[in-house]
Amino acid sequence: GAGVSQSPSNKVTEKGKDVELRCDPISGHTALYWYRQSLGQGLEFLIYFQGNSAPDKSGLPSDRFSAERTGGSVSTLTIQRTQQEDSAVYLCASSLFLRETQYFGPGTRLLVL
Amino acid sequence: GENVEQHPSTLSVQEGDSAVIKCTYSDSASNYFPWYKQELGKGPQLIIDIRSNVGEKKDQRIAVTLNKTAKHFSLHITETQPEDSAVYFCAAARSGGGADGLTFGKGTHLIIQP
Numbered sequence: 734g735a736g737v738s739q740s741p742s743n744k745v746t747e748k749g750k751d752v753e754l755r756c757d758p759i760s761g762h763t764a765l766y767w768y769r770q771s772l773g774q775g776l777e778f779l780i781y782f783q784g785n786s787a788p789d790k791s792g793l794p795s796d797r798f799s800a801e802r803t804g805g806s807v808s809t810l811t812i813q814r815t816q817q818e819d820s821a822v823y824l825c826a827s828s829l830f831l832r833e834t835q836y837f838g839p840g841t842r843l844l845v846l
Numbered sequence: 847g848e849n850v851e852q853h854p855s856t857l858s859v860q861e862g863d864s865a866v867i868k869c870t871y872s873d874s875a876s877n878y879f880p881w882y883k884q885e886l887g888k889g890p891q892l893i894i895d896i897r898s899n900v901g902e903k904k905d906q907r908i909a910v911t912l913n914k915t916a917k918h919f920s921l922h923i924t925e926t927q928p929e930d931s932a933v934y935f936c937a938a939a940r941s942g943g944g945a946d947g948l949t950f951g952k953g954t955h956l957i958i959q960p
Contacts, residue, residue, distance in 0.1 A: 737889075766947055766948075768947070768948075775950055775951070775952045775953065776890070776935060776937075776948075776950035776953075778947030778948060778949070779947075781947060792947070824889055824890070832878075832941045834880070834892060834895060835880075835892070835948065836892065837882070837889035837890045837891070837892075838889050839887075839888055839889045840888075840889050
């Protein structure tokens with residue numbers, strides 16, 4: 734079946750603008766994860782969802798970042814008032830259940846000018 | 847929290863030779879250790895994983911070993927081929943990477959010389 738998909742694949746925005754990144758997990762996967770990959774920080778865990786619930790938001794870099802998941806499927810990661818340091822690849826992963834193997838999408842490459 | 851160190855950062859081997867990448871972790875409660883391969887412009891792809899109840903796992907040319915006492919684990923690729931060229935990441939997590947996510951190493955750029 735289809736893997737994890739993410740959109741857009743690339744996004745260029747101006748500093749101060751809001752962006753919304755989308756993740757479609759593998760069908761039937763109940764757990765969903767967001768990571769950020771940047772040159773300086775490597776792969777960094779941001780947040781996870783079990784169903785539509787995100788019990789721990791402490792991994793989000795700042796209060797400009799928020800995420801939601803509806804219908805137990807699609808998730809969106811929103812970055813408000815983007816800054817240049819937000820430039821990175823944002824990766825989404827999903828697993829059948831929490832604590833199971835995570836499968837990654839291709840990522841969204843965000844560039845903030 | 848967990849800290850994962852990965853070495854080397856770059857590894858160049860001749861086609862057909864073996865490649866070994868090593869990782870250490872800090873949290874003795876970690877019990878799940880996956881390895882991902884990432885090609886340019888793509889997301890990480892799981893190639894093998896191991897849980898703490900076993901010391902070694904093998905899948906064709908790829909094997910992973912785990913030493914829980916020393917808190918280190920290694921990826922072994924035998925008979926390397928050009929398509930093995932990529933960046934490899936190790937990771938560690940409690941309980942399969944659930945609530946805490948996966949903690950990744952910094953990655954190893956593996957170059958297979960023809």
